[in-house]
Amino acid sequence: GDSVTQMEGPVTLSEEAFLTINCTYTATGYPSLFWYVQYPGEGLQLLLKATKADDKGSNKGFEATYRKETTSFHLEKGSVQVSDSAVYFCALISNTGNQFYFGTGTSLTVIP
């Protein structure tokens, strides 16, 4: 079945450091891929998405490229800020259904 595996946390970085959170997936067909962010006490918000191979999703300085050859969708940011501290979830939806599959979440803490 479809699934998402993402990097275990927690991750702690200093401000302005480079961020990578790894995400790989298993899916039949051609899924769409998402990164969601959850700030403390809030619901999940869509951060970025990519709907086909080689697409790059980007938002707020974050980027992720849909790599079909490696079944990956790693999240990157060149210079993190304290305000980026949150939990990040990788997710997919297949192109034949409407059920979402979420990773376990990666907690990021950015220290000044």
Next chain:
Amino acid sequence: DAGVIQSPRHEVTEMGQEVTLRCKPISGHNSLFWYRQTMMRGLELLIYFNNNVPIDDSGMPEDRFSAKMPNASFSTLKIQPSEPRDSAVYFCASSLGVPNTEAFFGQGTRLTVV
């Protein structure tokens, strides 16, 4: 649109009581999802509906949990009787129900069963 609206935001109840959580999805969305989030288990899908019909309820923990969607603009998740281990944040999400479209989440209901 105001987004997905959940109520209440916080609920504290005694063990054995009935609890009802409510969700209003985004207008025009055909799919609705109920999730539970805990530190131990992370984000778990409990049930999802498509066009008001339950499609997959395999994530519902046991018979004490039930969910309904009487119309396209309202859904409930009921726990009867509630137990301390049900304490969690419960999220409702909705989507257009077509491939390649994202889900939108509500703010969640934090349930504490004492």
